[in-house]
Amino acid sequence: MNADEAAEALPRLALASLILPALAVTLLTFLWPLLRLAGYAFHEGAPGGAIGADWTLVTWAKVLGDGWHHRLVLNSLALAATVTALTLAAAYPLALAVHRSPPRWRNTLVIVFVSPLLLSAVVRSYGWLPILGDQGVVPGLLRSAGIEPPPLLFNGTGVVVGLVEILMPYAILSLLAGFGRVAGDLEDAAASLGAPPFTVFRRVILPLSAPGILLGGLLTFVLTVGSFVTPKLLGGGRVPLIATEIHDQAIVTLDWPVAAVLSLVTLLLFGVLLGAYGRVIRRVEEAIG
Amino acid sequence: MPYPTTHWAGRLGFGLLVAVLAAYLLAPVILVFPMSLSADTALSWPPSGWSLRWYAALASDRGMVEALRNSLLLGAVVTAVCLLIAVPAAVALVRGRLAPLALLLTLPLLLPSIVLGLGLLIVFVRFGLVGSWPGLVAAHLLVTLPYALRVLETALRALPPGVEEAAASLGARPLAVTLRVTLPLAAPGIAAAAILVFLVSFDEVVITLFVAGPHLTTLPVALYHHVESRTDPLAAAVSALLVLVTLVSVLALERLVGLRRAVGGGGS
Numbered sequence: 001m002n003a004d005e006a007a008e009a010l011p012r013l014a015l016a017s018l019i020l021p022a023l024a025v026t027l028l029t030f031l032w033p034l035l036r037l038a039g040y041a042f043h044e045g046a047p048g049g050a051i052g053a054d055w056t057l058v059t060w061a062k063v064l065g066d067g068w069h070h071r072l073v074l075n076s077l078a079l080a081a082t083v084t085a086l087t088l089a090a091a092y093p094l095a096l097a098v099h100r101s102p103p104r105w106r107n108t109l110v111i112v113f114v115s116p117l118l119l120s121a122v123v124r125s126y127g128w129l130p131i132l133g134d135q136g137v138v139p140g141l142l143r144s145a146g147i148e149p150p151p152l153l154f155n156g157t158g159v160v161v162g163l164v165e166i167l168m169p170y171a172i173l174s175l176l177a178g179f180g181r182v183a184g185d186l187e188d189a190a191a192s193l194g195a196p197p198f199t200v201f202r203r204v205i206l207p208l209s210a211p212g213i214l215l216g217g218l219l220t221f222v223l224t225v226g227s228f229v230t231p232k233l234l235g236g237g238r239v240p241l242i243a244t245e246i247h248d249q250a251i252v253t254l255d256w257p258v259a260a261v262l263s264l265v266t267l268l269l270f271g272v273l274l275g276a277y278g279r280v281i282r283r284v285e286e287a288i289g
Numbered sequence: 290m291p292y293p294t295t296h297w298a299g300r301l302g303f304g305l306l307v308a309v310l311a312a313y314l315l316a317p318v319i320l321v322f323p324m325s326l327s328a329d330t331a332l333s334w335p336p337s338g339w340s341l342r343w344y345a346a347l348a349s350d351r352g353m354v355e356a357l358r359n360s361l362l363l364g365a366v367v368t369a370v371c372l373l374i375a376v377p378a379a380v381a382l383v384r385g386r387l388a389p390l391a392l393l394l395t396l397p398l399l400l401p402s403i404v405l406g407l408g409l410l411i412v413f414v415r416f417g418l419v420g421s422w423p424g425l426v427a428a429h430l431l432v433t434l435p436y437a438l439r440v441l442e443t444a445l446r447a448l449p450p451g452v453e454e455a456a457a458s459l460g461a462r463p464l465a466v467t468l469r470v471t472l473p474l475a476a477p478g479i480a481a482a483a484i485l486v487f488l489v490s491f492d493e494v495v496i497t498l499f500v501a502g503p504h505l506t507t508l509p510v511a512l513y514h515h516v517e518s519r520t521d522p523l524a525a526a527v528s529a530l531l532v533l534v535t536l537v538s539v540l541a542l543e544r545l546v547g548l549r550r551a552v553g554g555g556g557s
Contacts (some may be wrong), residue, residue: 012385014463015381015384015385015387016381018377018378018380018381019377019378019381019382019387019390021373021374021377021378022374022375022377022378022394022434022438023378023390023393025374025427025430025431025434026393026394026396026397026431026434028404028427029409029427029428029431030396030397030408030431031429033405033408033409033411033412034400034404034405036412037404037408037411038409040411049414050360057454069447070525082488090310090313090314093303093306093307093310094310094314094366097303097307099368107543107547110548110549111539111540111548112311112315112416113311113314114320114548114549114552115535115536115539115548116314116315117316117552118488118489118492118535118538118539118552119492119531119532119535120492120494120509120512120531121494122491122494122496122509122513122516122528123318123321123492123512123528123531123532124317124318125516126317126321126512126516126524126525126528127317127318127320127528128317129332129333129516129520130320130324130333130334130525131316131317131320133332133333133520135331135332135333135334136332136333136334137316137320137334140335163319165313165314165317168314169314173456173548173552174548177547192361194339197296197299203303222401225401225406225550226402226403226404227399228403228495229494229495229513232508232517233513233516233517243403245403246403246407247498250406250407250410250499251498251499256407256410256411259407260407260411263404263407263408265416266401266403266404267401267404270399270400270401272538283371
């Protein structure tokens with residue numbers, strides 16, 4: 001396919017008119033709201049969702065000088081680190097199983113493990129209530145084993161359990177993309193040279209799948225920081241995070257400048273993470289060639 | 290046999306681990322079905338008896354029924370409008386070298402929905418769009434457009450090379466080539482994009498939570514508010530419904546283009 005010829009087939013003007021509606025939607029529903037939001041961060045909140053007329057850094061000073069908000073950021077980062085580690089650990093064996101399965105099974109397994117991703121987070125969070133709730137499956141099992149169950153719901157435990165499950169499909173997809181370069185004959189070669197299975201895993205499979213692990217880790221971390229449905233429903237208001245605070249300030253307190261500053265802080269965090277990911281992935285790619 | 294040297298005990302252990310993790314991943318989704326058939330008023334397991342009472346309760350819950358109708362209608366409208374916008378855009382992205390624009394158009398997928406929702410709320414309030422049909426459609430276009438573009442771009446790039454050139458060299462004008470050769474060949478990709486857009490719209494909750502109003506809401510948002518305030522099996526009946534719609538769509542997606550290609554994640 002000759003790209004130059006194809007590009008010639010449609011003149012510039014035609015191209016522009018084809019893409020214009022999509023650009024208009026992005027401009028009106030994405031760029032403009034984002035700019036307005038950024039503008040709100042530099043105003044002072046007034047009662048009832050109104051804002052002061054003057055440009056000011058008062059709201060930034062208020063948010064950044066408040067220990068409560070520091071705690072929210074730390075809570076979000078700590079939760080994201082925990083969820084990321086557990087999600088990768090839980091997703092890795094499943095991705096490996098898919099990767100090693102016979103080709104006629106592979107598609108079915110991918111569907112089973114990945115399709116929950118398309119289901120609403122509300123449904124997937126709600127699904128944990130009859131499992132972790134006081135009258136639920138897990139406490140029932142624990143009681144029949146003679147153990148008095150600790151509260152598993154409406155606290156940090158419930159949020160971690162739910163988020164790990166909800167984010168697993170993303171990690172599985174990322175890991176599968178990374179496994180693409182782990183060729184089966186490479187494993188066989190290592191094994192036939194006498195390497196025990198665990199050594200093959202540690203010295204061959206794991207390093208080669210590092211890019212997938214990094215991508216899955218980034219996705220999981222970022223999605224956890226941005227998540228708020230699961231922390232709300234499974235945390236029962238006891239797991240305050242930066243995302244839940246943005247929602248509360250926007251919908252309940254109606255202090256939009258504060259919500260806007262917190263949003264920009266979140267975006268800044270995302271930017272830093274993305275930058276760090278870019279640096280690390282380049283090193284890894286160089287190392288494994 | 291990928292691992293001729295692996296000991297059988299190691300394989301058994303790995304198999305068990307995979308089974309446990311798969312159960313963990315799928316349990317909440319599967320459990321809503323038996324839960325929705327519970328005869329109890331509270332979420333307890335196992336239920337003391339089975340009944341269809343929560344489906345009856347759902348059918349007579351006017352708020353939920355209206356929310357379901359809204360979700361179906363919104364999904365249909367968003368799918369139609371989104372494809373009308375996305376198909377030409379995808380053609381332009383594939384034909385022209387517009388990489389910076391392509392990045393801009395997918396950017397909404399990379400940012401947290403909660404920030405997008407707040408931005409829309411701030412803009413919508415000024416124009417009275419909160420809790421309105423145009424507002425909901427615009428908000429869902431924002432979320433669905435990147436998905437549609439990705440699926441359509443992949444589908445258009447995968448077309449057999451040379452067919453379009455052949456049509457052009459036989460004298461077909463560019464517009465005719467696009468309408469009579471490119472689009473029919475890309476039909477499965479377009480159908481897949483339609484299903485994915487409907488599904489994303491039908492299941493969207495975070496952004497909708499910001500821009501829906503007390504008089505106009507969607508099923509996932511109604512479910513969210515219900516679960517927030519009460520824990521009864523009614524929500525299980527709604528969830529079962531949502532799972533079924535999603536499952537049917539996923540199977541259709543798989544048939545048309547393959548699920549992995551549709552939801553992204555690279556490599557195939």
